[in-house]
Amino acid sequence: MQELHIKVPGTSETSYRIAIGSGLLGSVWSAVDMAFAKCRRFVITDASVAAAGHLNTLLQGRDAPTYVIHPAGEQSKNIDTVVAIVEAMERAYLGRDTLVMALGGGTVGDIAGFAAAIFKRGVPVVQIPTTTLAQADSAIGGKTGVDSSISKNAFGAFWHPAAVFIDVATLQTLDERQFRAGLVESVKHGLIADQGYFEFIETHLDAILDRDMNTLETLARYNCTIKGRVVEEDPLEKNERRVLNYGHTVGHAVEAAGDYALLHGEAIAVGMIAAGLIEVELGLSKPDRLDRVRRVLEKLGVPVKLPPHLAEDRVIDVMRHDKKAVDQWPRFVLLDQIGQVHCENGQYAVQVGRKIVEKVLTKLK
Ligand SMILES: NC(=O)c1ccc[n+]([C@@H]2O[C@H](COP(=O)([O-])OP(=O)(O)OC[C@H]3O[C@@H](n4cnc5c(N)ncnc54)[C@H](O)[C@@H]3O)[C@@H](O)[C@H]2O)c1
Ligand SMILES: [Zn+2]
Numbered sequence: 001m002q003e004l005h006i007k008v009p010g011t012s013e014t015s016y017r018i019a020i021g022s023g024l025l026g027s028v029w030s031a032v033d034m035a036f037a038k039c040r041r042f043v044i045t046d047a048s049v050a051a052a053g054h055l056n057t058l059l060q061g062r063d064a065p066t067y068v069i070h071p072a073g074e075q076s077k078n079i080d081t082v083v084a085i086v087e088a089m090e091r092a093y094l095g096r097d098t099l100v101m102a103l104g105g106g107t108v109g110d111i112a113g114f115a116a117a118i119f120k121r122g123v124p125v126v127q128i129p130t131t132t133l134a135q136a137d138s139a140i141g142g143k144t145g146v147d148s149s150i151s152k153n154a155f156g157a158f159w160h161p162a163a164v165f166i167d168v169a170t171l172q173t174l175d176e177r178q179f180r181a182g183l184v185e186s187v188k189h190g191l192i193a194d195q196g197y198f199e200f201i202e203t204h205l206d207a208i209l210d211r212d213m214n215t216l217e218t219l220a221r222y223n224c225t226i227k228g229r230v231v232e233e234d235p236l237e238k239n240e241r242r243v244l245n246y247g248h249t250v251g252h253a254v255e256a257a258g259d260y261a262l263l264h265g266e267a268i269a270v271g272m273i274a275a276g277l278i279e280v281e282l283g284l285s286k287p288d289r290l291d292r293v294r295r296v297l298e299k300l301g302v303p304v305k306l307p308p309h310l311a312e313d314r315v316i317d318v319m320r321h322d323k324k325a326v327d328q329w330p331r332f333v334l335l336d337q338i339g340q341v342h343c344e345n346g347q348y349a350v351q352v353g354r355k356i357v358e359k360v361l362t363k364l365k
Contacts, residue, residue, distance in 0.1 A: 018140065018164040018228070020220045022213040025057045025128070025167040032099070032126060035163065039099035039124070041065070042089055044112035046072035049104040049130055052173040058103055058128065065092040069108060074260070077107050077146045079155055085115045098123045099162070105131035105178075106138035106264075110153070113144030117159035124162035130170040132182025133265060136189065136223040139164050141231045141244075151323075152256075158236060166224070168216035180300050181265030183208065184247075186219050187296055188272065189226040192243045195339035197222045202292070205299045242349045243341045246333040247272030250357070253318040258310050262303065269302040270364065277360040278352055279334050284342055292338075305364050312361040316354070329354060 019031065032041075045055050046069040055066070067088050069076045089098065102112030102125055109127050116125035129139035145156025171179060190198030200218065201208065207215040227244065234241040251271025255262055262270075276290035297304050306315070322330035331349035334342040344350045 016161055016163050018166065018224050020166045020168070020217055020224065022169045022217060023167065024165060025054060025170060026060055028058060028101075028126075028128060028165045028167075029060060029062065031165070032101070032163070036099045036124070036126075039097055040094055041099050041101055042067070042092065042094055043101045043103060044069065044085060044108060044115065045103040046070070046076070046105075046108050048072035049108065052130075052170075054103060054130055054170055054173070058101070065089070065094070069104075069111065072104075072107070074107055074147070077111055079146055079148070081111055082115050082118070082146055082155075085111070086119055089115075089119055094119075096120045096123060100125040101128060102126065103128045103130065104134070105129065106134045109134050109138050110144050111146055113142075113159050113161070114146055114155065114157060117144055117157040122159070125159065127161040127164045129164070129166060131174055132171060132179055133185055134182070135166050135168070135171070135220055136182065137185040137227065137244075139166070140224055140227045142235065160235075164224075166220050168213055168220055171216060172211060177263065179211070180209075180302055181263040181269075183219075183300055184265035184269045184272070184297070184302055186223055187293070187300070188244075188246050188268065189223050191272070191293065191335060191338055192246045192333070192341050193226045193230070193339060194222065195337070197226070198296075198338050202296055205296065209300075239346070239348060242331075243333055245349065246335070246341070247275050249319065249322065249330045249332050250274035250315070250361075252322070253315045254306065254310065257314040257318045258307055262307065266302045269297045269300075269304060270306060273297070273304050274357075274360050274364060275332065275334055277363055278332060278356060279342075281356050281360065282334070282352070284334055284336060289335075289338065306361070312358065312365070315361060316358065319357070324349070 041064045043064050043066040050068050067085050100112055100116040102109050113125050116123050127139040129135045142158045142160035144159045145153040148154035204215050247268045251268035254270050255267035279285035294304050319330055320328040332352045336342045341348050
């Protein structure tokens with residue numbers, strides 16, 4: 001037998017630029033000119049982002065082939081939308097020299113990133129996130145995809161952006177509930193990686209909720225640094241990247257068991273309280289640490305308990321179907337302290353007995 005070794009270009013060998021600012025959307029087009037001079041552009045956004053005026057700000061009167069996803073939001077995050085986008089790109093005679101520009105929240109970013117990943121075997125995508133969730137989380141890290149009728153993100157690809165432009169001014173038009181829910185991922189970043197960041201959030205909650213631009217820029221810088229560092233270490237989620245799933249094991253189950261009535265960030269808030277209660281049960285933490293986290297989430301106005309009509313056994317059942325479950329039971333990311341994830345034998349997602357989780361869920365009622 002002979003062996004040949006072909007080097008697969010590693011994602012760690014390339015890097016991409018993340019620009020953060022307030023009011024930079026109007027200059028994104030010309031900023032992209034420098035790096036992608038030879039590319040033809042295709043813009044993807046959704047109806048609400050366009051109605052909020054951000055598409056006009058991006059285009060500045062230019063004419064570019066554009067696909068506006070309608071209706072906005074998760075219900076369009078399916079393969080039919082991707083097919084429609086790819087066909088629109090073909091109708092515009094676009095080829096492999098195309099650059100996709102994704103303007104919107106995580107829904108647009110995931111759909112557009114996936115369409116870019118598969119269009120003519122892959123063209124670059126620039127992410128221009130416009131929600132607190134997308135600016136903190138989904139625009140960075142290269143996960144793209146759409147839902148099937150059975151599960152979320154059933155179709156997907158790792159497709160890292162060629163560049164990311166974060167304009168915190170776009171957040172001014174985001175509705176209050178979405179704005180607050182998306183901030184939960186920022187709290188998560190502080191908890192898993194940086195005590196100083198968590199304290200910054202704790203002490204600047206009023207400015208954050210007032211959407212003070214300087215404060216939002218600071219959040220964006222912290223978020224990109226933390227998520228960027230974790231993704232750099234583990235681009236394909238073999239181990240370290242799992243720390244980003246803090247609060248997500250119970251959170252995803254709460255989100256799905258409640259038929260997605262809660263927004264993602266809202267469900268993750270409940271999941272982070274569950275993780276905190278598990279930490280107390282296992283002696284990893286004293287209750288006062290959890291009280292600090294709960295205070296921040298309460299001030300953000302996101303739920304810290306299970307929705308009243310959601311039965312615990314329904315949540316447990318969904319957890320048994322978790323895609324990362326081993327023997328029908330998922331693993332958990334836990335904290336040793338604020339800013340530091342608990343690690344067992346080099347693993348960041350650890351086993352927690354079902355009895356403990358059941359007990360914790362009863363405390364979440
Ligand atoms: N790829 C990843 O790593 C990753 C991580 C987390 C979540 N996600 C995905 O992200 C999606 C959720 O993203 P989201 O929370 O950003 O929601 P979203 O993109 O659905 O946006 C929420 C709503 O706000 C509107 N909107 C967006 N920006 C606006 C603005 N600036 N002004 C006014 N309206 C605006 C949208 O049109 C939509 O109606 C989910 O599908 C989730 O699976 C992906
Ligand atoms: Zn999340």
